[in-house]
Amino acid sequence: MKKTVAFSTFTLKVCSLLPALLLFVAPVGAQRFPKPDFESGYEYPELRYAMPSEQLWMLVDVALLVALMSLVAWAVVRRRTRTPVVAASIISVAYFGFFRSGCICSVGAIQNVALALADSSYTVPLAALLFFILPIAFTILFGRVFCAGVCPLGAIQELVNVRSYRISKALAAALGVIPWVYLILAVLFAVTRSSFIICRFDPFIGIFRLGGDIGMIVFGALLLVAAVFTGRPFCRFLCPYGALLSLFSRVSVWKAKITPSCISCELCHSACPVDAIRPPYANKVKESRQHGVRRVLRYMALLPLMAGAGAAALYVASDSLSQTNKSVRLYRMVAQSEVAPQDELSPELEAFYGQGGTAQELSLRVESIQADFRRYSAVAGALIGVVIALSLITLSLKRTRKTYEISDAACVSCARCFDYCPKNRVKATESRISP
Amino acid sequence: MKDKNDSIGNPISRKKFLRVCGSAAAGVAVAAASGVLLRRTLATPPRYLWQIDPAKCTFCGRCETSCVLPVSAVKCVHANKVCGYCDLCGGYYRTNAKELNTAAENLRCPTGAIERKFIEDPYFEYTINEHLCNGCGKCAKGCNSFGNGSLYLQVKQELCKCCNECRIANVCPSDAIARVTHDKSYMLKDG
Numbered sequence: 032m033k034k035t036v037a038f039s040t041f042t043l044k045v046c047s048l049l050p051a052l053l054l055f056v057a058p059v060g061a062q063r064f065p066k067p068d069f070e071s072g073y074e075y076p077e078l079r080y081a082m083p084s085e086q087l088w089m090l091v092d093v094a095l096l097v098a099l100m101s102l103v104a105w106a107v108v109r110r111r112t113r114t115p116v117v118a119a120s121i122i123s124v125a126y127f128g129f130f131r132s133g134c135i136c137s138v139g140a141i142q143n144v145a146l147a148l149a150d151s152s153y154t155v156p157l158a159a160l161l162f163f164i165l166p167i168a169f170t171i172l173f174g175r176v177f178c179a180g181v182c183p184l185g186a187i188q189e190l191v192n193v194r195s196y197r198i199s200k201a202l203a204a205a206l207g208v209i210p211w212v213y214l215i216l217a218v219l220f221a222v223t224r225s226s227f228i229i230c231r232f233d234p235f236i237g238i239f240r241l242g243g244d245i246g247m248i249v250f251g252a253l254l255l256v257a258a259v260f261t262g263r264p265f266c267r268f269l270c271p272y273g274a275l276l277s278l279f280s281r282v283s284v285w286k287a288k289i290t291p292s293c294i295s296c297e298l299c300h301s302a303c304p305v306d307a308i309r310p311p312y313a314n315k316v317k318e319s320r321q322h323g324v325r326r327v328l329r330y331m332a333l334l335p336l337m338a339g340a341g342a343a344a345l346y347v348a349s350d351s352l353s354q355t356n357k358s359v360r361l362y363r364m365v366a367q368s369e370v371a372p373q374d375e376l377s378p379e380l381e382a383f384y385g386q387g388g389t390a391q392e393l394s395l396r397v398e399s400i401q402a403d404f405r406r407y408s409a410v411a412g413a414l415i416g417v418v419i420a421l422s423l424i425t426l427s428l429k430r431t432r433k434t435y436e437i438s439d440a441a442c443v444s445c446a447r448c449f450d451y452c453p454k455n456r457v458k459a460t461e462s463r464i465s466p
Numbered sequence: 467m468k469d470k471n472d473s474i475g476n477p478i479s480r481k482k483f484l485r486v487c488g489s490a491a492a493g494v495a496v497a498a499a500s501g502v503l504l505r506r507t508l509a510t511p512p513r514y515l516w517q518i519d520p521a522k523c524t525f526c527g528r529c530e531t532s533c534v535l536p537v538s539a540v541k542c543v544h545a546n547k548v549c550g551y552c553d554l555c556g557g558y559y560r561t562n563a564k565e566l567n568t569a570a571e572n573l574r575c576p577t578g579a580i581e582r583k584f585i586e587d588p589y590f591e592y593t594i595n596e597h598l599c600n601g602c603g604k605c606a607k608g609c610n611s612f613g614n615g616s617l618y619l620q621v622k623q624e625l626c627k628c629c630n631e632c633r634i635a636n637v638c639p640s641d642a643i644a645r646v647t648h649d650k651s652y653m654l655k656d657g
Binding site: 062064067076082143240243378385 | 485506507515522524526535551552622627628631636640654
C-alpha cells in the first residue's frame with residue numbers, strides 16, 4: 032500500500048506540470064489508459080438519460096395560448112364581461128408563468144423573429160414563431176386580447192392591481208417612449224447576434240422561477256408593488272411587445288367599445304387601470320381645420336431632423352454598443368494580450384488559442400460585426416428619433432370628443448370598464464334573465 | 467373647397483377608410499412575413515435544446531455559476547466505456563492529494579458527488595451522484611488532463627429551462643454550448 036502511495040504522489044507531481052501543456056495540445060482527454068479487461072464478469076452499467084418531450088409541451092402551450100386568447104376575445108368583444116379575463120389571467124400566471132417558468136414567451140420571441148428576418152441562416156423555433164405571430168393575428172382581429180390576461184407578465188400585474196391612480200399626462204407620455212426604445216434596441220442587439228436583452232432583463236422571470244438574478248427579482252417585486260397602485264407599469268412603460276401590439280390594435284377589426292347607451296357617468300374612465308378611456312373634450316383652441324393641418328405638417332419637418340440626429344448619435348455610439356457582442360469582446364482581449372502577454376491566460380483566450388484561432392481571422396470577423404453594428408445602429412437611432420418626434424407631435428393634437436372614447440392603442444382589453452359601466456350591467460342582467 | 471370636402475364625406479368615414487386600409491396592410495404584412503418564416507422553420511429540423519459539445523468544452527467552471535437555476539442544469543456525466551477504471555483517478559483525487567483516501571481534502575469534487583466502488587484489483591468504478599453534482603467541471607478537467615476524459619459535462623435536459631438565450635452559452639469561452647437538434651439532445655462519449 033505504501034508503495035502505491037509513493038508511486039502515485041510521484042506521478043501526480045509530474046502530472047501537475049502537465050495541465051498547461053495538455054490544454055493546448057489536447058483539450059479533449061485522449062485514451063491514455065486502456066480499457067480494462069475484467070475477470071470478475073463485470074458489466075458496464077446501463078445509463079439512461081431522460082429525453083424531454085418538447086413537441087408535446089409545445090402543442091399544449093400553443094393550444095392553451097389560442098384557447099385563452101379566444102376566451103378573452105369572446106369575453107371582451109361579445110359578452111362584455113370581466114370574469115373570464117380574470118380566469119384567463121389566473122390560468123396564464125399558473126401555467127405559462129410558474130409551471131412553464133416563463134419560457135416560452137411572446138415578448139422574447141420578438142428577438143428570434145427579428146434575427147430570422149435579418150439573417151437567413153437562422154431559423155426561428157416553431158414555438159417562438161407561433162407565440163410571436165398568433166397574438167399579433169388576434170390583435171388585428173380583436174384588439175390586445177393577448178395583453179389582457181394571456182401574457183403571464185401582464186396577468187400577474189393585472190391580478191395584483193387594486194387601485195388605479197392616474198399618472199400625469201406629461202409623465203405618461205415621456206415614459207411611453209421607453210417601450211419603443213427598448214423594442215428598437217432589443218432588435219438591434221438581436222440582429223447583430225449580441226444579446227437577447229428582453230430575456231436578460233425580464234423582471235418577472237425570477238419570480239416565476241422562484242430564483243435567479245437578485246437584481247431583476249428586486250426590480251420585478253418593485254414593479255409588482257407599483258402595479259398595486261397603478262395599472263400595469265411594465266406593460267405601459269417597458270414592454271416592447273406591448274408597443275408592437277399597440278400598433279396593430281390601432282387597426283383592429285373588432286375590439287372593446289364604450290357601451291352605446293353611454294350616460295357619461297365617468298365610472299369607466301376612473302376604473303381604467305391603463306388610462307385608455309378618454310373623457311369627452313371640447314377643444315377650446317379655435318383653429319380652422321386647414322390651419323391645424325398646416326401646423327402639424329410644419330411639425331413634421333421635425334421628423335427627418337430628429338431621425339438624423341438619432342442616427343448620428345447611435346452611429347457614434349456603435350463602437351461601444353458593439354462591446355455587447357461576444358466576439359468583439361474576445362477580440363479586445365486578444366488584442367490586449369498580443370500587446371502585453373500575460374502569464375496566466377483567461378479562459379476565453381485559453382479556449383481561443385486552444386481551438387487554433389488566430390488574431391487575423393478573428394479581426395476579419397469582428398470587422399464585419401462592427402460594420403453591421405454601424406449600419407443597424409444608424410437605422411435604430413433614426414427610428415428612435417422618429418418615435419420621439421411622433422410622440423411629441425401627437426401631444427400637440429387636440430381632438431374634440433363628444434363621448435367617451437377608448438384609445439385603441441392603449442387599451443389592453445382587461446374589461447374592468449365593463450364591470451363598472453351601469454348601462455352594461457343592466458344589459459347583462461337583462462340578457463341573463465330573458466333566455 | 468367646402469363642396470369638395472362634403473363630397474368626400476365627414477372625417478369619421480375617412481378615419482374608417484384609413485382603418486380598413488390599415489387592417490388590410492397589417493394583415494397582409496404579417497401573413498407574408500409569417501409565411502416566409504414558417505416555410506423556413508418547417509424546412510429545417512428544430513433546434514430547441516441546449517447542449518454542450520464535449521469536444522469543445524474547456525471546463526472553465528462557468529456552467530456552475532452562470533446558469534439561471536439556483537443549482538446549474540449542467541451536470542457531470544461519466545462514460546464508463548471510456549473510463550480506465552484507474553485506482554489513481556485524476557477526476558477523483560486532487561492533484562496535490564496527501565493521501566489516497568476518501569478524506570475531503572484529497573478529493574477533487576467539492577460536493578462529494580463522485581462515488582467509487584471497488585470492482586476487482588486494480589479497477590474501481592466511478593459513478594456521479596447527480597443530486598450532489600453542481601456542474602463545476604473540476605473532475606472533468608482532472609480526468610481530461612490526466613485520464614481518458616470519461617468525465618465530462620452535459621446539460622441535463624429534464625432540468626434545463628431551455629431559456630431563449632442560454633446564460634451559460636453567453637459566457638462560454640469556447641462556444642461549446644449551442645442549440646442542438648432533438649436527436650442530439652445528449653452528446654455522449656460512449657456511442
